[in-house]
Amino acid sequence: MASNTKEQLDVKKQLAAVEEQFQTLQILNEEGDVVNEAAMPELSDDQLQELMRRMVYTRILDQRSISLNRQGRLGFYAPTAGQEASQLASQFALEKEDFILPGYRDVPQLVWHGLPLYQAFLWSRGHYQGMNIPEGVNVLHPQIIIGAQYVQAAGVALGMKKRGAKAVAITYTGDGGTSQGDFYEGMNFAGAFKAPAIFIAQNNRFAISTPVEKQSASKTLAQKAVAxxxxxxxxxxxxxxxxxxxxxxxRERAINGEGPTLIETLTYRYGPHTMAGDDPTRYRTADLDNEWEKKDPLVRFRKFLEKKGLWSEEKESEVIEAAKEDIKEAIKKADAAPKQKVTDLMSITYSDMPYNLKEQYEIYKAKESK
Structure with a gap:
């Protein structure tokens, strides 16, 4: 009896046994070679090329968005370079009827799920038309409150289950978001009700400037699913x-009624946390940057496709030029949007405006008409 009690109290062994379950899934190594044939997904040559096209396009979109931000033509912007595989390959596994609840770095997923690019630019500017989401595009606006989208995703997923929809709600946060209460509450709720949700924690190693090792004692973020x-x-x-x-x-588990899954993606953002004055050189070393640049998802996937005869420099150049042209047209369309007025914000915020705001509304309306 005493021996059994001692074994039960050996928490280090218990923790080690848990952590042992969470080995990193990898299919392609840094040289683009398949190292795990058994896990290889069933994707056609056309699908593989399309995924690469989206990744290249999004890298150009990131570069152009940074330039536009520096020119004062965009507002808030969180760089995405380095996270293309994490963001776009996960979205690529979705169907149109699935619902995306993004964090503020996850605008690319919205664009590839159907949100017009010019509206993404308007959202960055804080324009109300930015998230006037078109009918049939199942997304919410990027969440600024860290981790809040996890609770929302649980609710959306439960609604899908109650309607009998064969669809999922997918949400994203960074490693910093896993330290928020909403992260645990959302997963716990979805788990209890077997809601069809997919929770993705993009571990880019730094929650703004805090290393992941300093914000959690967990060896992995994936093991937080156990609770x-x-x-x-x-x-x-x-x-x-x-x-x-x-x-x-x-997704297959979720639509088959088996409940949600937490996916931790080990990734890296090459740029700053946001363009709002963050300087990554203050908390990241050049050696660490160089180490992760060798793992670049575009380089890795390019090598894989080239070995299969599915990609070339010419194909990539075509994608780059098309992206540049699309971005030029989208920013023009964003520039042409009507100037935002105070009365616009007041009228779209309330379905039934309070009397005190009605008075203010009339005052502003009179000023705007002059």
Whole structure:
């Protein structure tokens, strides 16, 4: 009896046994070679090329968005370079009827899910038309409150389950978001009700400037799923095939009534946290940057496709030029949007405006008409 009690109290062994379950899923290594044939997803040559096209396009979009921000033509912007596999391969595993609840770095997923690019630019400027989401595009606006989208995703997923929809709600946060109460509450709720949700924690190693090792004692973020009673998996987030495979499997589980999954993607943002004055050189070393640049998802996937005869420099140049042209047209369309007025914000905020605001509304309306 005493021996059994001693074994039960050996928490280090228990923790080690838990952590042992969370080995990193990888399919492509840094040289673009398949190292895990058994996990290889079923994607056609056309699908593989399309995924690469989206990744290249999004890298150009990131570069142009940074330039536009510096020119004062965009407002808030969170760089995405380095996280293309984590963001786009997970979205690529979705269907049109699935619902995306993004964090503020996850605008690319919205664009590829159907949000017009010019509206993404308007959202960055704080224009109310930016998230006037078109009918049939199942997304919410990027969440600024860290982790709040996890609770919302649980609610959306439960609504889908109650309607009998064969669809999922997918949400994203960074490693910093996993330290928020909403992160645990959302997963716990979805787990308890077996709601069809996919929770993605993009571990880019720094919550603004705080290293992941200083914000959690967990060896992995994936193991945080244990407390919610749901599966968790850690994935090489610089490997688009591994991210796709994990998300596809999580979606299958969800629509088959098996409940939610937590996916931790090990990734890296090459740029600052946002363009609002963050300086990553103050908390990241050049050696660390160089180490992760060798894992670049575009380089890795390009090598894989070239070996299969599915990609070339010419194809990539075509994608780059098309992206530049699309971005030029989108920013023109954003520039042409009507100037935002105070009365616009007041009228769209309330379905039934309070009497005191009605008075203010009339005052502003009179000023705007002059």
């Amino acid at each position: 919610a009673g749901i599966p968790g998996i850690q994935v090489d987030g610089m490997d688009p095939l591994a991210v796709y495979a994990a998300t596809h499997q999580a």
